[in-house]
Amino acid sequence: MAEFKVHRVRFFDYMPTAIRAMAFNHRTERLAVARADGALEIFNFADNYFQEKVIPGQDGRAAEALCWLGQRLFSAGLNGEITEYDLENLRPRYTVEAYGGPIWSISSNSQGTLLAVGCEDGTVKIFEILEERIQFQRNLDRQKGRIISLCWHPSGTLIAAGMMDMIKIFDAESGRATHRLLVERGVGASKSREVVVWSIVFLSDHTIISGDSAGKVQVWDGLTGTLVRTHLVTKWDVLALSSSQDESSVVAGTSEGTVVQFQFLSSNVGPQDKEWVRTRTFKNHSHDVRALAHTDTAVVSGGMDTQLVVRPLLDKVEKNTQESAMRKIAFPHRSLVCCAKKAGLLLFQFPDHLELWRLGESNGHGSPGDSLPVKRKPEKLIQLKRKGEDHISCSAVSPCGGWLAYSTVSSFRLYRLQNNTISVTKVSRLPKDLRSAQQLCFSSDSTKLFASSCRSSVLVVDLNQSDCKYLHTLRPKSGSSQPVHLLCVSEDGKWLATANTDCLIHVFNLDKLKLHCTVPVYSSCPTAIAIHPTNSNLVVVHADQQIFEYSLVQKEYTEWSRKLQKRGLHPLWMERDTPITHIAFNPKNPAHIILHDTFMFCIIDQNLPLPEAKTPLYNQMTLRSLPESERIMHSHAFKICKHFQHLLCVRLLEDHSLVVVERPLLDIQSQLPAPVRQKKFAT
């Protein structure tokens, strides 16, 4: 493995926000996750849980509930508005005021024709779903007290609503309340406090399952309105419930961070006489579990501790496969760090500001593994607050450190930086077309800015000493409407590669300003792309961990890529559960490809033989112990370093030093609020 001087950066105070709501689309296998700052994330469960899309949040808009309707995604929040999202342009499409005060819940009927929202003022409002928008239809009988949770009966004729101290069942046709189920309050001191029915599930056999703030999960008979069974799950609140599609299993998330599974089991061998039995308990969270989704094979949970946990149900998946491994998704699958290679600057992107840091310097020399004395400490040069309500969706700093750009869903801003005097001047005259960008990228000589916009098009902007000029819009021929999530310019400025969530990779020739070729479509979404500086090979890593190398000159996969595909990747490589988020090349050794994910960085040496399935993949430690002569025999192409963990960014600077940005999970945990008090054994 080559030796580098490493800048180990731990001053990026990235703080993900709590997960508020979740909705799983069983048909498309997409999970929508709403965070407390209003951001929305779409995960593709069919494609190795890849985070396909991120819709940035907005001040004052936080989704309290999410609901899929076919391909359409709706959210409702405490600001009293219902929002539909434009998943192609990664922005809210429109918002509709419900006029019922804060909205606590949103639910659609199984036919996909009506949307019900539960409001603070005690009304359940029914909206009709039209082609392009939604229209208010009517109110159900107004109740005293807020409607906290809602669930449609699969037949679409009944709606169960969880309220304070009770559950009401409405007839959706007439709008009348047909049953009132009283929920018992907690014992002791909480007797005087109202019990909140946080979540409710209405099953097709008219069983209602409710979770409430007294820590109970209760099973009701919805036909007679009687209580069947009470499971006391926790001393605190049961915040979320979710049922599987076949209605044989329900999971409940609690404030203690546990997820409790209930299963509809027959107590005796034979199909009759089934009942809901509490079975497994999963404890993967330190804080409240606010949102839950029950997929066919797994329980997905998220909450205050900001992590998304995919816990496979072992009775539904094959043992000891990739599917049966638990996933914790803590970091976004895109880079929030931008590095100015030549100037040694780091740009950190936060939802509401940007930070520009200059890396420290050291002139010490040491043997590998030593930490060198710092001559100049890293310093924060600029903190740039965004303007407007919308959160920053993307940002970039030019390699020379002279330009800085960021974009929100509504605006785009470009700044000129004077590094010596540390001054920022906004470039006021921007091209008209450049209103918003989903992805930004500067060319390596800092003369061009590339901004991807709607329908996978890329705007090319020419940057002069002080102003900028619109050059061209690059459009792929295929009419893909999905947004571009990866942009990459070659070192010589000849090629631009784009990748979108339809798994399409287009390569443009920047000299001719036209499409050069389209890389053959692979079924998995690319997570990182890069163009080799010398031989112009495009290296692509996909969400399923496959690596391809595509020659832009010959317009075909390279020999090495074919060999790799024929041999197959090492099973341990395939088992990693975070995607590769960046690819770089070592200018000293053109055969070296540098990749990283959250838990390791890897240098692929294309000259060395590929590892066999049986050889150990992580062999750097054993190699070190071997004498020099034997190392060659045992080394293989994948040189993996796990010394740095929780990586957000690994970049190679101009002076061949490596910048490693770490964000230890412990630091994130320590910044979380205190969890609910729990009795620990022997305390």
Added chain:
Amino acid sequence: MVGHGDIRVVHRGGSKINSRQPVITQDSRFLLCASGECVKVFSTSTEECVHDLRGHTDAVTGVLLNPSNHLQAYSCSADGTVRLWDFTEGIHIKTYVIGYPVYCIYASAHHEGVIFVVTPMLNDKRSEVFQLVAVHLPQSGDQLVEALELSAVVSDVSSNPAAMGFGKGGEFIASAKGLHLEVFFFKKQKTYRFPLKEDNKKGGKNTFMCVACHQKEDCIATGHEDGKIRLWRNFSHKKEYTYSTLHWHHSAVSSLCFTPEGTNLLSGGLESVLVQWRYNQESQRDFLPRLGSAITHIAVSPDGALFCTSHSDNKITIIQSSVKVSAVIQGLVKGESVRTDLMVDPRSKSLVLNGKPGQLQFYSLQRDKLLYNLDIVQQEYIHESGLEQFEVVKAAFDASGSWMATVEERNEKAAELELNLKLWAFDEQTQSFVLNTTISTPHEARITDMCFCHAADSQTTMLVSTSKDGHFKAWQLSAAAHTEDEGPSWSCDFVGAYHSLVPERCCFSADGSLLAVSFQEVVTVWGPASWELLTTLSQPPQAIRDLCFGRLSCSKYLLGTTASKLLCCWNLLTCSLEWSTAMDVSLLLADPLTENMAAFCFHAGGTDLFVFQPSEPRPLFSHKAVCLGKVTRAIFSPREEMLESCEESSQWLNRSQLHFLTQYMDLMTFTTEAEEERLLASSRQLVVDDSVAMTPFYLLLGKHRRQETEDAVSSSLSSDTVPQSSAAIKQLLQTPAHVMPSTSYLCSMFVQSLLISVTDTREENKHAEEKMDSEREEEDSEEEMEPSDPRPQQASDACSLTKAQLRELRRVRNQDHSWSAGFL
């Protein structure tokens, strides 16, 4: 060498009662538990042992009620047999020979005529792999039946009986071993295996410890090493099985049990807390804490009214289902080691040794019962590992049993050794020992030996203690000097030393005139009257390990063992070495009642026993390899009644019995064949005419009552008993309640019946005959009634009966009605 022919080493008394799960009978009146080579039947109400079911020749490894007859029980043993007993009568019914050591036994009411036993894999007897075998019990009238129809059901099972259980309706059997739960369905003849990971990330160990099956629903509860309980459901599918986890215990769950109705799950472990979980509402739990020591087994009576828990300190606790302890059956408490010697209390003839921490236990070997515990340390014992606390390390009794001396010590690493010598006087009034004197720090260093002067006629009692500080001290009882209200107390009388050598052992001669103290290589002999050094014996020059005076006719001999494997005998008259022989004697012991001495020799990993008389060159008896490992504790205990054995080799057992503790803390003894036969015969002879618990109290009273009856019959007419009385009572008791007149109306009749009548005898006769018929009926139908009202029966017997009638009556009385109890 003398052959040992018919002398066997057996468990007799003091054996473990907690080795296997106890069984409560259908009517909750008896508790059956495996104890050594017999099955003990205890009464659940009086804690008294009712029967010993003897017959097995090796350790009993399981007891089980016969599912098709609840008055019978099966027991299995490592001797390869399964025996069927009538436990109410204590009668052995049948023996089924399996031919392989049996480690566990299971049966289900749904598998008629089949029992399931765990044996080693059939091809080799010594293997560590076990299998579950179904044994089809042959239907044959013989007492000894060979069970040939064996069929393996589940292979590779655990030999722990708690790790298997029958499920609802006998449909399946669940067996756990290591990290696998295996469920075998009889109908499908199919096995499902459910594996667990070895441990999870939090360090919990998932190894299965025990299994229990719900009897009404398909649910299996398993206990695990990390204290978790898992409830398995849906296990009739290979893949879609599921389980929920309960966690309260902090260390391994050793036993689990569902109540018969399945409403509760009981669990127990090291915490000594019985936990009762509500089935399906597991967040509600009841606890029964402070049960004394770790729970090893839990059993529930078939009606669910009683629970019982076995504990690691050889105790069975009977608990009412309202979670209240109702009775405690305590066996001999066995810790990891006994620091005091084994002793015999001269008064109660009971065995005395360390019991619970800081206490001495008095255990009657004859009745196999713990008499009482004496708290020596009198400090609260703190249950915490690694904490050094006061322990009783030495105890001694004087010859009459009126004084006891104890030594307790605490040896904390940092602090100095703390020593207390306590002297206890026997109080006739309270019949127990009362603390008389406490001497703190009697010596500077650890006390190595202590003995009372054995002279029965001496006026003053004397105690000698030797210590590592180089001194031996004599303690004497002296009257209190300063105040009058204090009684006499003990004080130091003499301090002796010899060339600053460390004294190891001390021993008084039988008449108390000589005291021998061994100082490393030198044996010194002192006259306790004047405390002068009489003589020293240093031949051969080796460190003395054990010292012992001969008894009775051999009292001129002093015997000692040395560290260099020599047994020496000195003649004190000539002060010379009489004889010596090369033997690695680990323990030398004198029988106080005879001249016999016993020497346990450690030889080639085992221990041999030699019994000899110091005057005789030839050993009386020798037994090779009495047990594995070293024997360091043994005692001669006097017999209650002498044996009349004339065989030379077993004569030494006539007056006293030799008990010893093995390495594994098993209390063993030697028994002759004749003795065994007598014991077996006596247990079979026992005829219990009622189903009353056969307590000693009952035997006493029953004998008395029988006599009374006979007296009454013999005196016949002369006694003025009341014939009508029985008529009235019979009427009262036999008529159904709903056709009876009101109680107030009957009351006067009843009271009248108790008065002495003046009607003539002819009428009486008629009455009596009528009564006889009714009585017979009653006897057939309700045998319970009989003991409760013996008086009217006596009365009827007493009236003028013909000889033939009398005979008839006796015949009826003697008939065995126990079969009818089966229909109840």
